[in-house]
Amino acid sequence: MALVKTKGIVIREQPFQEQDKIITLFTEEEGKIKAIAKGVRRNRSPLVAATQLFAYSEFVYYPGKNFANINQASLIQSFYPLRNDLMKMSLASYVLELLDAFYDYYQGNKAVLRLVNFILFYLSEDKSQSNEALVAALQLKLTEVHGIRPVFDTCALCGSTEHLTHFSIENNGVLCENCHRTEGYSYRLTPEVLSEMVYLLVTPIKAIRQRAFDPAVVRRIMDMMNHYISYQLAKNLKTYDFYRDLNL
Numbered sequence: 001m002a003l004v005k006t007k008g009i010v011i012r013e014q015p016f017q018e019q020d021k022i023i024t025l026f027t028e029e030e031g032k033i034k035a036i037a038k039g040v041r042r043n044r045s046p047l048v049a050a051t052q053l054f055a056y057s058e059f060v061y062y063p064g065k066n067f068a069n070i071n072q073a074s075l076i077q078s079f080y081p082l083r084n085d086l087m088k089m090s091l092a093s094y095v096l097e098l099l100d101a102f103y104d105y106y107q108g109n110k111a112v113l114r115l116v117n118f119i120l121f122y123l124s125e126d127k128s129q130s131n132e133a134l135v136a137a138l139q140l141k142l143t144e145v146h147g148i149r150p151v152f153d154t155c156a157l158c159g160s161t162e163h164l165t166h167f168s169i170e171n172n173g174v175l176c177e178n179c180h181r182t183e184g185y186s187y188r189l190t191p192e193v194l195s196e197m198v199y200l201l202v203t204p205i206k207a208i209r210q211r212a213f214d215p216a217v218v219r220r221i222m223d224m225m226n227h228y229i230s231y232q233l234a235k236n237l238k239t240y241d242f243y244r245d246l247n248l
């Protein structure tokens with residue numbers, strides 16, 4: 001079978017047998033794939049640096065029935081400082097889990113890979129005024145890319161454009177003052193939270209990193225969007241709980 005050569009990020013890793021490792025990659029050419037890195041846990045394996053979690057590397061592999069088989073890998077960017085800061089590491093782990101949750105095997109998106117690369121770089125190198133804003137932007141942009149973006153401009157139930165005061169997970173978007181009373185649980189939405197959600201959705205990440213945000217507003221958006229995404233994908237995102245535990 002022909003070798004595949006592609007760049008990608010290691011989004012999951014687990015030890016396998018004595019000396020091997022199974023990794024999940026989010027690649028440019030084939031999207032999400034599962035691969036085996038043989039002998040990588042042996043001393044001085046040339047694959048070690050390029051196959052660790054968070055690494056952005058160029059991979060050469062043989063496609064396989066269950067796993068691709070990594071033949072060569074060269075590290076492009078390790079995002080090493082993420083490992084020295086628990087808060088950043090928890091956010092970056094959540095970024096990887098979002099990718100894993102949104103994509104099935106052999107599905108991917110080059111623009112999303114590029115976006116995640118920027119986010120990991122900004123987190124790793126302290127290049128953003130708000131680390132949380134980068135992650136909230138990714139949550140929102142991923143829902144847009146996958147056609148499950150919440151409705152923001154009108155009440156999801158009656159279509160009213162006024163008094164949009166709540167956000168309902170089950171109704172996929174904002175609700176007006178009247179409709180929220182007839183529905184089950186919904187989040188209270190201030191005008192500031194709503195306008196920042198729309199800003200984070202539509203603004204390029206390079207501009208987002210240069211702006212200051214109210215931390216409480218961004219935290220609120222992250223909580224709601226994590227709940228929304230978990231509900232839409234029917235998946236529990238464990239790394240978000242870990243991040244929240246650090247912030248209690």
Ligand SMILES: [Zn+2]
Pocket residue numbers: 155156157158159160175176177178179180
């Ligand atoms: Zn309504």
